[in-house]
Amino acid sequence: MHQAIFYTKIGFKALQANNPYILLMLILLLCPLFLQSQELPVRQPLNIEAEQDSTRIPVAEILPDLGIQDSVVQDSIPRDSIGKDSVPEKKNFLEDQIKYKAKDYQKTIRSENKIYLYNEAEVYYQDTELKAGVIVIDYEKKEVYAGRIRDSTGTLTQAPYFKQGSNVVEPDSIRYNFDTQRALIWNSRSEQTVGGEMNVFAEITKKENDSVYFLHEGKLTTSKNLDDPEYYIRVRKAKFVPKKKVIAGFSNMYIADVPTPIAVPFAYFPMSEKSSESGLIFPTFGEVNGRGYFLQNGGYYFAINDYVDLAVLGDYYTNGSYGFRTESNYAVRYRFRGNFNFRFENLVQGQKGFPDYSRGTTYNIQWSHSQDAKASPNSRFSASVNLGSSRYYKDSYNQINTGNFMQNTLTSSVSYSKTFPGYPAVNMSLTASHSQNTNTETISMTLPTLQASVERIYPFAPKSGIKKGIFQNINFQYSLRAENSFQTTDSLFFKKEMFEDAKTGFRHSIPISTNFKIMKYLSASLNVNYDETWQLKTIRRHDYDPELETVPTDTINGFDRFAQYSFGASLGTTLYGTVMFDEENKIQAVRHVMRPSVSYGYTPGFDQYYEEYIANEEGEVREYTRFEGGLYGAPGRSMSNSVSFSLQNNFEAKVRDKDTTATEPKKITLLNLNLNTSYNAVADSLPWQPLRFTGNIPFFDGKMTVNFGGTLDPYALDNAGRKIDKWNIDNGGSLFRFTNANVTTSYTISSKTFEGSSVDRDNDNTASGGREDDLFGSSMDYSDGRMFPDDDEEEEEEEETKYYGAALPWDLRLAYSMTYSNAARQNEISNNSLMFSGNVELTPKWRVGVSSGYDFKNRGFSFTQLRFERDLESWRMNFSWTPFGNRTSWYFFIGIKSSMLSDIKWEKRREPDRALNR
Incomplete structure (x- = not known):
């Protein structure tokens, strides 16, 4: 094969053309006639003769492959009988360097005024690129033809590739005119x-x-x-x-x-x-029991700018129910990002005039905001809000809330913190928090909470060097906590009754402490704590009123305060014990680390804050303090003089590493066990507190941890189940009574675990305010194309399709909890449940999943969801089914993956009967 490559560089003059890439065609049209060297002063004709090649194919056989008929070829031969004008043509000049080449040959036929490029022909000019099996340039008609050629088997190959800027066209053949464009x-x-x-x-x-x-x-x-x-x-x-x-x-x-x-x-x-544009969001059609037919999740998406967007969605049901929601995401790179959602539903159940008719409203507010750590090193603002009606998730008909109806608690926190650097540094934070029980519909809220603290100050420490001794280690701090707290219910949330019962309090704390060594092995510490509490409301109790048959109590608005102080000391050490084994054994050593400590605490009684009143008709005298019901409790009336004991145990082992290249044995943790109790020397009875133990056992290289805890009480019970001041062993029992215990564990495993990779789970319900896992089922709404990334984002690299055979990708999550209660001889397991969720990819295109659980105490399955997913190349098909329970339902969806055509879909669902959940 012979390959000819030509480079031509010519002086230029602007052409009268709307688009510069037309010049490419003019270049190829005129270059055989007007080629001129910049380095030679004498003009010479450029005669190019094609070299005879054994593989040469006649032009007559090439042109039919272009899709150009014989008549077109015949017309391309100049037949004009009118002679050329005596006025000479203006010379056309090129604006840039052109490059063209062909693998087999390049030929110029002057009699036909054409240039032929054959086999892997390429032409480049400015931002224009043309590639094809064959390219023919007709400079008489100012046209270019490009097409395919046949290989040795007769198959058409090397289809044209035309690129201008970023636009690419790949046809079978192309015909282009320079003048008309x-x-x-x-x-x-x-x-x-x-x-x-x-x-x-x-x-x-x-x-x-x-x-x-x-x-x-x-x-x-x-x-x-x-x-x-x-x-x-x-x-x-x-x-x-x-x-x-x-x-x-x-x-x-x-x-x-x-x-x-x-x-x-x-x-x-x-x-x-652009990544996104404003446009309509088409609604979902369907029918649900109790509300009739509906149009759901229809609205409009506003791509406001590069920093914020907004989606406004609405629902309408034929029984009169309706709802709307707004969803907005915002982000400023290197500063902050977040999202805000507001949802409202007006619920109508049944028909007006019938006994089952009901009407109500629910709402939900979600806000998440996070600040980039580099935006402001000395201050930070963050928000995580999920509040609203307690029954919102239970009554919602949106598929996205399926996995959240079992959520019993809604929590929120909005905080701002700032650090004032220097010595001593001051830290300050302002927080608004909220906690809501969706079962009892009670709400606890602080609006706001102020916390401020000054860093630890060592007044007697040297300016440089290590602090030594009891005197140099003396230090103190100052901290302030102020709260404005509310306790209310759903029905009174943010109404005036909520603010009438507000509680406000301030606590100032000044801890003073020091630490030192005794005989090199004992660590000792001393501390004194001073606390002062301020309240803006106190109470006053009067004697019993026979007419009212109650004790009148007044609420007094105004500032009041009380102070408390305490003294403490502690002594501890660390003991080590190691058992060595032969190096040939798998276990080479076991080490036991014990950290025993004993601490003493003394708190006097503050009787000066207590008064007496007559509590009933019998004249019973009782004591009370005006600070009752305060945020930070009341001053202690009884003196405390107690000694506490604790023992931390850590068992570790060194085992032979499976990696034969490792030079050191591998260290693993076998058991962590902590024990603690206390003795009150001034208590009238029951001076010993129960012995409490907690611990954990790691398994599978720490990927699974079993946490346990329990309480052992040394005192006996009477026949009524009340604790008495008598040892249990003296009452005919054992040394301790086992009063309660709990065990919890969770474990996530997948096929990637055995490959050394992390578990990859793509079910995330946090977008709707739910759990991060799918133990309560998946909350995905497959009809909303905005929730799913395109295939290019999901797969960075296209992998070759594999048939899994026996190696099926899978994942499994387990969560177990058990509680034992025996405080009053009930001897029962109050909770014993196992929850699990898992997914299996049967083939690269089929995936099935299940979320469920079993309550061993009540002997029944918890909420169960079965999932089926099918990848249909450009389409997605999903089916989720809750087969039993009071939320029996199913949901089917099939639609195009692309977000652009996500409205081409079909879905069908059967919602659970909400009347069963009330």
């Missing part, structure tokens, strides 16, 4: 990036100008199988503006080349290069 393109394909990929096909494409194309018999699809797409939208006639839009007449969908009744009289397809 028009082109005819046969069987073209263009890829348009719209979040994912939109492929545009057309049998015949007419290029009107640089930015407008007219299509005849076109196809639009997001399928990755370009030769045989599993679906496409057929458009008879269309106007195509690359990277902007397609406007078409009658269009309908074909699946596997079979027409479907999904059709529209006209269609508009936006194809902006």
Whole structure:
């Protein structure tokens, strides 16, 4: 094979053309006639003769492969009988360097005024690139033809590739005119990036100008199988503006080349290069018991700017129920990001005039805000809010809330913190928090909480060096905590009754402490604590009133305070014990670390804050303090003089590493066990506190940990189950009574665990305010295309399809909890449940999952959800089913993955009967 490559550099002058890439064609048209060297002063004709090659194919055999008929070829020969004008033509000059080459040959035929490039022909000019099996340039008609060639088997190969800027067209053949800037393109394909990929096909494409194309018999699809797409939208006639839009007449969908009744009289397809654009969100159609037919989750999406967006969605039910919600995401790079959601539903149940008729409203507010750590090193603002009606998740009909109806607690926190650097540094934080029990509908809220503290100060320590001794280690701090707290219910939330019962308090704390060593092995510490509490409300109790039959109590508004102080000391050490084994054993050593400590605490009684009153008709005298009901409790009336004992145990082992290249044995933890109790020397009875033990045992290299705890009481019970001041062993029992115990554990495992990879779980319910896992089921709403990334984001690299055989990808999450109670001889297991969720990929396209649990105490399954997912290339099919329980329901969805065509879908659902849950 002989390859000819030519580079021509010519002086330039601006041409009268609307688009510079037309110059490429003029260059190729005129260069054989007007080639001129910049380095030689004498003009010489450039005669190029093709070298005879054994593989040369006659031109007459090449042209039919271009789709150019014989008549076109004949017309391309100059036959004009009118002679040339005596006025000489203006010379055309090029604006840039051109490059063209061909693998087999490049030939110029002056008699035909044409240039032929054959086999892997390429032409480059400015931002224009043309590649094809064969390229013919007709500089008489100012046209260029490009097409395919046949290989040795007769198959057409090397289809044209035309690229201008970022626009790419790949047809079977192309014919382009320089002067009119028009082109005819046969069987073209263009890829348009719209979040994912939109492929545009057309049998015949007419290029009107640089930015407008007219299509005849076109196809639009997001399928990755370009030769045989599993679906496409057929458009008879269309106007195509690359990277902007397609406007078409009658269009309908074909699946596997079979027409479907999904059709529209006209269609508009936006194809902006932006990641998102404003547009309509089509609603979901369906029917639910008690509310009738509905249009759900329809609305409009506003792509406001690069920093914030907004979606406004609404629902309507034929029984009169309705709802709306707003969803907004915002982000400023290197500063902060977050999202805000507001949901409201007006619920109508039953028919008006019937006994089962009810009407009510529910709402939910979610806000999440996080600040970049580099935005402000000395201050930080964050928010995590999830509050609203307690029955919102239980009464909601949105599929996205399926996995959240079992959530019993809603919590919120909005905080701002700031550090004032220097010595001593001051830390300050302002927090608003909220906790809501959705079963009891009670709400606890602090609005706000102020915390301030000064860093630890060592007044007697040297300015440099290590602090030594009891005197140099003396230090003190100051901290302030102020709260404004509310206790209310759903019905009174943010009403005036809520604020009438507000509690406000301030606590000032000044701890003073020091530490030192005794005989090198004992660590000792001394501390004195001073606390002062301020209240803005106190009470006053009067003697019993026979007429009212109660004790009158007044609430006194005004500032009041009380102070408390205490003294403490502690002594501890660390003991080590090691047992060595032979190096040939798997276990080479076991070490036991014990940290015993004893501490003493003394708190006097503050009787000066207590008064007496007559509590009943019998004249019983009782004591009270005016600070009762305060945020930080009341001053202690009884003196405390107690000694506490604790023992921490840690068992570790050194085992032979499975990695033969490791030079040191592997250290693992066998058991952590902590014991603690206390003795009150001034107590009238029952001076010993129960012995409390806690611990954990790690398994599987720490990937699973069993946590346990329990209480052992040394005192006996009487016949009524009350604790008495008598040892249990002296009452005919054992040394301790086992009063309660608990065990909890969780474990996540998958097929990747055995490959050394982390578990990858894509079910996340936090978008709707739920759990991060799917133990309560998946909350995905597959009808909302905004919730799912496109395939290009999910798979960074296209992997070869594999048949899994016996190696099926899977994941499993387990959570177990058990509680034993025996404080009053009930000897029962009050809670014993196991929850689990798992997913299995049966094939690369099929995935099944289940979320369930079993209550061993009540002998029944908890909420159970079965999931089936099918990847249909360009489509997604999902089915979730709750087979039993008071929330029996199912949900089916099939639709196109691409966010652009996400409204092409079909879904069907059966909602649970909410009347069973009330």
